[in-house]
Amino acid sequence: MSNSNWGNLLFGFSGRINRAKWWLACLVLVILYALMWLTTKASETIGSILALIGLVIVIWISLAAGAKRLHDLNRTAAWLVLFIGAPFVLAIVFFAYAGLAVGAEALAAGVENLDPTVLIGIGLFAIVIGLIKLALIIWIIIWFGCLRGSVGPNQYGPDPLEGRA
Numbered sequence: 001m002s003n004s005n006w007g008n009l010l011f012g013f014s015g016r017i018n019r020a021k022w023w024l025a026c027l028v029l030v031i032l033y034a035l036m037w038l039t040t041k042a043s044e045t046i047g048s049i050l051a052l053i054g055l056v057i058v059i060w061i062s063l064a065a066g067a068k069r070l071h072d073l074n075r076t077a078a079w080l081v082l083f084i085g086a087p088f089v090l091a092i093v094f095f096a097y098a099g100l101a102v103g104a105e106a107l108a109a110g111v112e113n114l115d116p117t118v119l120i121g122i123g124l125f126a127i128v129i130g131l132i133k134l135a136l137i138i139w140i141i142i143w144f145g146c147l148r149g150s151v152g153p154n155q156y157g158p159d160p161l162e163g164r165a
Contacts, residue, residue, distance in 0.1 A: 072149030
């Protein structure tokens with residue numbers, strides 16, 4: 001793979017990539033995560049700065065590879081809003097629910113007299129949220145990593161597998 005192909009794979013938002021190149025981008029992300037983890041073990045200030053830079057690069061590569069993979073599936077990159085935004089919305093909903101449930105109970109009965117059913121309800125709600133996130137992850141893996149892209153050229157560019165069996 002030439003340098004320009006690597007640059008487009010990791011940082012460009014136009015065109016299409018097939019499943020293999022998406023998985024390759026995922027491998028690059030795993031390596032970057034490992035490097036980020038190692039840099040946080042270095043000096044606190046330098047490690048934090050390098051981790052922040054790494055996080056920006058990881059987000060950019062994730063968005064770029066995701067957009068091109070969606071293009072290969074003849075879908076708009078706007079689907080990334082669902083795949084990225086949904087986990088954040090689910091987390092906000094969970095923390096809002098948990099905070100309101102515990103807060104209301106603490107106001108009514110006092111912190112020392114919390115009803116265990118409130119905590120059980122929060123735990124069950126956490127399980128539901130976790131299952132929804134798991135379903136979303138499975139959907140992402142199937143769409144991005146398993147489905148073949150649209151055959152032939154589409155509005156986003158030529159078929160990356162054209163000329164291959």
